[in-house]
Amino acid sequence: MVLVKAKVVDSTHLELLKPIAVRKGLTVLVSVAESGDKDAERQQWLAVSAESLHAAYGEPEPDYPASMVKESNPDYGT
Secondary structure, eight states, X not given: OOXXXXXXXXXXXXXXXXXXXXXXXXXXXOOOOOOSXXXXXXXHHHHHHHHHHHHHHSXXXXXXXXXXXXXXXXXXXX
């Protein structure tokens, strides 16, 4: 995969900032990264997601004793 920046000429044309080694007429895939715009709703979703992840995997995660293991995994190293 090659990462190349391009300038948007209009809604259907891009101008590559450096050439790529592709023959004329071939099809290429273009992935458009999100802009850096601050969308308020998106930021709220990200904040809620981060809180949920912290609640699930944060510091207060208890230690589980071996007695709680129902079936041991012989491939797991101690």
